[in-house]
Amino acid sequence: MNPKLQLRRYARAEDRKLKAYEKKYAKAILRVLNHQLDEAIRNLESGAIFLDVTMNDVLSNLYKEVGVDLANSQYDALTSFKTKANEFFLNTWLDFMTNYILSSMAGRVTGINDTTRKKIQETIAIGFNLGLETEQIAQFLRERVGQFNVYRSIMIARTEIAEAANIAKDRSSEDWERETGENLYKVWIHRYAKEPRTFHEEQDNGKAIPKSDKFQVRNPKTGGIDEMSRPHDPAGGAIQNVQCSCCVVYVSESYARRLNSAK
Known part of the structure; x- marks a missing residue:
């Protein structure tokens, strides 16, 4: 089979899997955001307080489920489906994702929840400036922040699922290299978006580069180049x-040679 066609089939299958995860976790995240809004309204007079714990639980489940699944599918793809990752690797990847959650999740959850708090506090301030009563402010919050939550739940799910997938695949590729002694190559796959980043579409050129190399990603804000090991490399920053x-x-290296020479 033409390697470019084979790669696209793999990418489409993975895209379907990630979309299903996005749909599942967008719903779960929306429930958390709406619960936080309800909690903030109940505590309106004491500063619209809500706790971080429920968002942490949902994102922890996301990273464990998506991370292990995508690590497994990446490992299996490298074997050309001749063998499957065994229980040792599945447990190793779960441990890896659990450690990632323990080391990195608090900061990610805090960032998400700080944005929610800012939106709620901003809306309350607008309500007070308009001379609204407490019940009217509560209704204003439900209308303004409730609609904002729908968009945010999708955005958060998409971002966090891609992050989980990429770090997990990176780990499974390392395990593959240690097991086989082979050097791997990598390909950047751009997934569909309503407002695609053209500077990411440029990376999806059907060419594989050595795993140790960096993707040279254009930064439209600075006019420079961000060197990234993979999508969601922290070196790329928020943009x-x-x-x-x-x-x-x-x-694999042999597949990369075929891919790079294919028309």
């Missing part, structure tokens, strides 16, 4: 990563 759903695919 490259927030609401990005691009994914990396790791391939």
